[in-house]
Amino acid sequence: MATAIGVMTHAEEDTGLWSWLTTVDHKRIGAVYTVAGFIFFMIGGLEAVAVRTQLAVPNGTVLDADRYNQFFTMHALTMIFLAIMPMGAGFFNYFIPLQIGARDVAFPRLNALSLWIFLGGGLLLNSSFFLGGAPNGGWFGYAPLSSIEYAKTSGMTFYVVGLLTLGLSTLIASLNFAVTIINMRAPGMSMMRLPVFIWMVLVVAFLLILSLPVLTVGLLQLYFDRVWGTSFFSPATGGDPILWQHIFWIFGHPEVYVLILPSMGIVSEVLPVMSKKPLFGYSAIVFAGAAIGVLGFGVWAHHMFTTGLGPVPQVVFSASTMAIGIPTGIKIFNWLGTMYGGNIRFVTATYFSVAFIALFTIGGISGVMHASPPIDGHHQDSYFVVAHLHYVLFGGAIMGIFAGLFYWFPKMSGRMLDETLGKIGFWIMFVGMNLTFFPMHFLGLAGMPRRIYTYDADLGWDTWNMVATIGSYTIATSVLIFVINVIKTMRKDKDAGDDPWGGATLEWATSSPPPAHDFDVIPEVRDRDPLWYDRDHGIARAAVPEHNHIHMPPPSYFPLIVALGALLIAVGSMTHLSVLGLGAVIAIYGVWGWALEPTD
Amino acid sequence: MAAAAHETQPATQHATTTGIDNRKVMMWIFLASECLFFGALISTYLIFKGDSLVGPYPKEILNIPVTSTSTFVLLMSSLTMVLAVYGAQHGRLGMMKVMLLATILLGLGFLGFQAYEFTEFVHEGLGLTTNQFGTSFFVLTGFHGTHVAVGVLYLLSLLVASNRRTGLGRDRALHIDIAGLYWHFVDVVWIVIFTIIYLIPN
Numbered sequence: 001m002a003t004a005i006g007v008m009t010h011a012e013e014d015t016g017l018w019s020w021l022t023t024v025d026h027k028r029i030g031a032v033y034t035v036a037g038f039i040f041f042m043i044g045g046l047e048a049v050a051v052r053t054q055l056a057v058p059n060g061t062v063l064d065a066d067r068y069n070q071f072f073t074m075h076a077l078t079m080i081f082l083a084i085m086p087m088g089a090g091f092f093n094y095f096i097p098l099q100i101g102a103r104d105v106a107f108p109r110l111n112a113l114s115l116w117i118f119l120g121g122g123l124l125l126n127s128s129f130f131l132g133g134a135p136n137g138g139w140f141g142y143a144p145l146s147s148i149e150y151a152k153t154s155g156m157t158f159y160v161v162g163l164l165t166l167g168l169s170t171l172i173a174s175l176n177f178a179v180t181i182i183n184m185r186a187p188g189m190s191m192m193r194l195p196v197f198i199w200m201v202l203v204v205a206f207l208l209i210l211s212l213p214v215l216t217v218g219l220l221q222l223y224f225d226r227v228w229g230t231s232f233f234s235p236a237t238g239g240d241p242i243l244w245q246h247i248f249w250i251f252g253h254p255e256v257y258v259l260i261l262p263s264m265g266i267v268s269e270v271l272p273v274m275s276k277k278p279l280f281g282y283s284a285i286v287f288a289g290a291a292i293g294v295l296g297f298g299v300w301a302h303h304m305f306t307t308g309l310g311p312v313p314q315v316v317f318s319a320s321t322m323a324i325g326i327p328t329g330i331k332i333f334n335w336l337g338t339m340y341g342g343n344i345r346f347v348t349a350t351y352f353s354v355a356f357i358a359l360f361t362i363g364g365i366s367g368v369m370h371a372s373p374p375i376d377g378h379h380q381d382s383y384f385v386v387a388h389l390h391y392v393l394f395g396g397a398i399m400g401i402f403a404g405l406f407y408w409f410p411k412m413s414g415r416m417l418d419e420t421l422g423k424i425g426f427w428i429m430f431v432g433m434n435l436t437f438f439p440m441h442f443l444g445l446a447g448m449p450r451r452i453y454t455y456d457a458d459l460g461w462d463t464w465n466m467v468a469t470i471g472s473y474t475i476a477t478s479v480l481i482f483v484i485n486v487i488k489t490m491r492k493d494k495d496a497g498d499d500p501w502g503g504a505t506l507e508w509a510t511s512s513p514p515p516a517h518d519f520d521v522i523p524e525v526r527d528r529d530p531l532w533y534d535r536d537h538g539i540a541r542a543a544v545p546e547h548n549h550i551h552m553p554p555p556s557y558f559p560l561i562v563a564l565g566a567l568l569i570a571v572g573s574m575t576h577l578s579v580l581g582l583g584a585v586i587a588i589y590g591v592w593g594w595a596l597e598p599t600d
Numbered sequence: 601m602a603a604a605a606h607e608t609q610p611a612t613q614h615a616t617t618t619g620i621d622n623r624k625v626m627m628w629i630f631l632a633s634e635c636l637f638f639g640a641l642i643s644t645y646l647i648f649k650g651d652s653l654v655g656p657y658p659k660e661i662l663n664i665p666v667t668s669t670s671t672f673v674l675l676m677s678s679l680t681m682v683l684a685v686y687g688a689q690h691g692r693l694g695m696m697k698v699m700l701l702a703t704i705l706l707g708l709g710f711l712g713f714q715a716y717e718f719t720e721f722v723h724e725g726l727g728l729t730t731n732q733f734g735t736s737f738f739v740l741t742g743f744h745g746t747h748v749a750v751g752v753l754y755l756l757s758l759l760v761a762s763n764r765r766t767g768l769g770r771d772r773a774l775h776i777d778i779a780g781l782y783w784h785f786v787d788v789v790w791i792v793i794f795t796i797i798y799l800i801p802n
Contacts, residue, residue, distance in 0.1 A: 106622040107622065175629055175630055175633075176626075179622050179625045179626045179629065182617065182625060183616040183618055183625055185617045189617075209629060209632060209633045210632065210633065210636050211636070212633070213633050214636055214640045216637060217637060217640035217641055217644070220739075221644070224728075224735075228728060229728075229729045230728060230729050230735045231729070231732070231735065232644070232735060237653065237732075238648070238651045238653045238731065239732070595757070596761075
């Protein structure tokens with residue numbers, strides 16, 4: 001058994017490819033997550049631009065119907081699972097230990113494993129474009145349209161296997177984050193002193209831990225239907241297509257909060273610092289976040305009002321959906337109250353945060369409109385819903401992520417992003433975002449259905465479709481400006497210092513970028529805003545002891561091996577049993593080596 | 601008793617906020633996730649109850665005496681698991697190893713019963729795709745059986761590792777304790793599945 005160790009040598013250097021492949025440092029893993037997520041964000045954005053180009057004029061010929069279906073499906077899958085969630089996971093990885101005063105996450109090697117499985121799953125999903133066609137049944141994969149009788153290409157098999165792989169990665173990461181937050185806090189960091197960002201991560205982790213297994217079951221059932229000929233979802237042989245919708249949305253609705261809560265957390269970090277006053281109503285915003293998490297499990301059927309649920313479920317789910325507007329509204333007033341009377345610094349991160357509040361509120365209000373079944377019957381499957389979800393996910397989640405990028409970039413790289421370019425980029429993105437998505441409200445109410453690949457000229461939809469397409473190119477320009485900003489910033493010298501914003505939370509109490517062990521001395525927490533408390537009470541940072549030996553976990557290549565095994569199992573489930581078997585052997589070998597590897 | 605308490609709390613263990621080891625906290629949270637996994641599978645079974653368009657139907661084919669026996673075997677494995685944890689926590693390594701071996705054998709016994717049952721059903725004409733009962737039955741009990749098989753491999757790994765020169769190291773009691781949590785969970789889920797499929801009349 002001991003032979004499992006020592007086949008390859010550990011990286012001795014902390015630079016070079018091998019050191020990155022074997023790293024267990026939460027900061028490096030977080031950085032790779034963020035960069036990979038941003039690359040997928042640009043790929044998903046290009047897919048969206050292609051879709052908008054096709055729809056710019058009536059009877060467009062840029063994409064044919066089949067290619068169009070692949071593009072809008074992959075746009076959604078990429079943005080949700082490969083862009084927003086991983087960029088969120090990048091921040092979680094980087095800042096959970098830094099904000100709670102720990103040296104790493106609870107399970108550093110598991111952290112690396114979830115990263116590699118995510119990258120493998122992302123590549124697997126995107127490789128489908130070159131292997132017989134990408135998924136083409138929507139990110140919700142409604143059966144039986146996703147079953148073998150209506151989706152004959154391997155696209156939806158890629159969907160099933162890709163999402164199972166990504167789900168495994170996400171489950172491992174969520175377990176890790178939950179344990180880290182519960183169990184690895186610095187002395188004095190009680191739950192009600194946790195930064196709001198950390199609270200939101202904790203809610204997100206539990207949402208995923210409790211909803212992913214349900215999606216897993218649904219995907220396995222769809223896999224059995226497609227590959228082994230069962231009929232979970234085929235009505236002709238006793239199956240039930242509505243069952244898929246229930247299973248999918250029991251996962252799918254909590255997933256919506258998985259996407260938005262991290263951004264709510266980021267904005268709750270940025271606004272107090274930029275307003276130079278503590279967050280208004282800390283406990284209210286924490287409990288509101290937890291309430292959103294709990295209620296998020298009781299609203300899924302509002303995606304299914306038009307399936308004929310009957311009056312009682314419609315009323316119940318309508319009421320629970322409206323109820324979720326209450327904690328959301330509380331948060332909006334918390335942010336406004338935080339800024340009210342503050343000495344606000346209007347830096348780019350503030351711009352994105354304020355835009356988040358405004359745009360998310362618009363998306364939230366159109367969301368409450370759908371909570372009413374009769375109105376939902378009118379909106380269902382129209383562009384009005386597309387407008388709503390993009391106000392929440394682009395105006396909400398993405399704006400929040402950009403706020404986080406501008407706020408934390410100095411900590412992650414030691415360099416300040418260019419504020420002028422940042423503000424120019426912000427305004428272009430803000431205008432482009434509204435130009436793209438606001439007209440979709442009109443299109444939806446004028447009867448334009450979602451997911452159609454083209455439309456006729458005499459329907460009165462021409463103008464707003466052209467406007468939306470111009471808007472999508474505007475957004476693409478703003479993303480390009482951000483990329484230029486990052487490249488430009490990385491070429492200059494480190495100029496940020498430890499604490500460029502005068503931050504309140506612990507990540508600003510160490511150098512930028514932080515050393516491998518995060519803190520020379522684990523800080524002691526005396527208040528919700530520990531750095532401000534120490535500053536106001538004249539408490540100096542603890543001196544570093546002379547012989548400061550800090551033990552950090554050594555690098556490991558076993559996460560890479562286990563991830564390779566998992567990926568081969570996934571590929572094997574679509575190709576040949578022998579590949580699956582090989583993957584299982586590699587995975588088991590990796591787990592054994594992992595268990596026996598010394599971590600001292 | 602003081603010595604026993606010392607056994608379960610090794611002095612070298614990293615200090616955690618709750619005082620409980622990270623790995624144990626993770627197993628508890630993972631089991632919460634597993635509840636939803638089996639919840640979805642059991643719900644599917646219940647939704648398809650009575651929806652089979654062709655036979656064989658459950659009441660024609662389920663062999664309650666045989667499966668009651670296999671259920672007894674699995675429940676006894678929880679007893680031996682408890683004794684293995686007791687042995688590990690009190691430094692009685694011989695007892696720990698024997699009881700781990702007994703748990704593994706009982707788990708294998710349960711899997712043997714399941715293999716027999718599946719083979720019999722197929723002989724009597726009930727396959728995975730025959731009807732909705734076959735589909736939901738095989739998928740639900742199959743995934744449970746997979747969990748038992750993973751548990752057997754898990755315990756086997758611990759048993760093999762405990763025979764190394766260094767044994768299971770200073771976290772011995774913890775390792776066995778966490779494996780026990782998983783094992784008992786798989787056991788409890790079976791009680792629910794057994795009740796729903798076999799005991800509640802169709």
